[in-house]
Amino acid sequence: MLSALVVVLALVLCTWGLGMGADGWQAPWQAWVDPGQRAILLDIRAPRTLGAFLVGALLGLGGAVAQGLFRNPLAEPHLLGSASGAGLIMALAWSVGGAWGGGLLARLGLTVLAFVGAVGGVVLTLLLARGAAHTLRLLLAGVVVGVVLGALTQWLMLWSAEAWRAMQAFMLGNTALLGWDACALLGAMWLLTLPLALAMSRVLDALALGEDTTRSLGVPLGLARGVLVAVLAATTAAAVAQAGLVAFVGLVAPHLVRGWGAGRHRVRLWAASAMGGALMLVSDVLARSLLPPQELPVGVLTAVLGGVYLLVLLHRRPT
C-alpha cells in the first residue's frame, strides 16, 4: 500500500512536471501534436523530470543508508561531509580544468571525481569523529568538515572565474540543465546502488541492534561498512555531480517512510528512495511555479522545506 502510494504520487507529479511550461500547466498529450512542443517535451521537460526524480531517489537512498549505517536519525549525505567533499572536488575540477562541456564522458568524469570527493569527505568525518560510535561527535565532525570544505570551495570559486560561474548553479542545486546524458548516468548509478544497498539490508537491520551484536552475528563489519560508505558516496556523488547541492532530501525522505511504519531496511531503502524522488519532483514543480515566470533554484526550496521539517523533528523528539 505504501509502495503503491509513493509510485502513484511520483507518476502524477511526473505528468505534472512534464506539462509545466512558461504559460502554466499544460497536459503533455495536448502539446504532443505540435512538433516544436513535442521536441520541448521530449528533449527538455522529460529528461528534467526523470533526472529530478533520480536525483531525489539517489539522495533518499543515500540518506536511508547513512541513517542505518551510523545508527543516527539525523545522518544524511550533507551532514557527513560527503556532499561538501564532492562539492570541493567539483570546484577544483572547474578551476583547474575549465569548462567540461555537457557530454556523457564529461559528466562521467565529473561523477567519478565527485565520488572521490564524497568518499574523502566521509572518511575525513569518520577520522575526526574517531569512528561512528558517538552520535554527537560524528555530527559535530560532519559539521566541521562541511564548514572547512565549504570554505575551501568558496575560496576556489573566488580564485577562478570559470569555477565561479559553473559553481553558481551548483551551490544552489539545479535541475534545469539535466539532459538525457545526466539521466543515463543517474539511472545507471541508481540501478547499481539500490540492489547493492538492498543486499546489505539485513546488515543495516543488525546494526540497529549495535555493532557488537552485528559482529556476533558473523558480519565482517569493516567490509560491510566499506560497502555501505561506498554506496553512500556513490549516491551522493552522482546526485551532486548532476544537480549540485540539493539539501535535506536525504534527511527527510527516510524519515517520512519511517513514520509510515517501514521498519526493515529491505522496505525502508527503496521506499526512502521512491520518496526522495517524489520529494524532488514536488520541489521542482514548486520551484517552477511559485514565482512565475522566474524559477527558484530547487536546492533553495528543498533547504527551506527541509530546514522547517528538521526543526519540527527536533522539537518532536524527546531527547
Add this chain to the structure above:
Amino acid sequence: MSAVMLQARGLSVARGTATVVRDVHLAARAGEWLAIVGPNGAGKSSLLRALAGLWPAASGDVRLCGERMSPGPSRGSLGLRARQLAWMGQGLASEEALSVDEVVALGRLPHQGWWGWPSRSANDRAAIEQALQDTDLLALRQRTLQALSGGERQRAHLARVLATQASVLLLDEPSAHLDAPHQRLLAQVLRTQAQRGCAVVSVVHELPLALAADRIAVMQSGTLLACGDAGEPAVHRAIETVFAQAVRIVLVEGRWTALPCY
C-alpha cells in the same frame, strides 16, 4: 564428563591502559549452565565479550570447540563462529522500529549469510517460531521494540539468541528487567538449552537465579576467585566475600538461595 565447548586459558583483557580481566582459566561444557557472578566492575561483561571473540585477549587465549579463536578471523570462520556461538549483550538498543519477529529473525543471519536478498527457509521459520514460543513472545511478534517494555525487549533479544541454535550461548544479564514469572521462564529456558547439549554461560546479578545454575564462577577485580558446583560451600563463601557479606547463602526447602543482610 561432557566435552569442553568453550575454554579460556590464562585470559587477560585490557581496555585502554587498564587490565579488566586477569589470567582467567575457565571452561564451559556441553550440557552445562555456568553462571558468572560478582560485584559491579568485577570484569564479568568484559570476560563474556572476550569469550565471544568481540574483544581481543591481551594475553592467553579462548578456544571454541578446541579451535583457538583468532582476533581477526576470515569471513568464512566468522560465519562458522556465529553459528556455533551466540552472544547477547546488556543495555541493548531499543530505539529502532524493528518488530520482535524481525529481531528474532536476525538470529538466523549466521545461517543465511549477511549478504544478499533476505529470505527465510523452512529451518529458519521453525527456529524463529520455537524461539518466540520459548520466550512467550508469540503474541507480541508484530510489535516494534520501541513499543515494548524493558522485560519484553529483553525476551526479544533472548529469542534472537535462541533462534541462532548455537551450541554455545553467552548471555550478559539475561534476567535484567524481567518480572518473577519471566525470571522463572528464563531459568527453565536456560536449563532446557543445557539439557539439549548447549553450553550456557550467563552473567547474572540475581543470586537466586545464579544458584539455580549447574556451576558458578565468582569474579572480583578482574580475577576469577572461585569456580565450582552451585552447591559447593567454597563457592558460597566466595560469593559472600565478594559481596562484602551483604548476602548470605542459605538452604531453603532444599534449594540454595541468597538472603540480603541489611
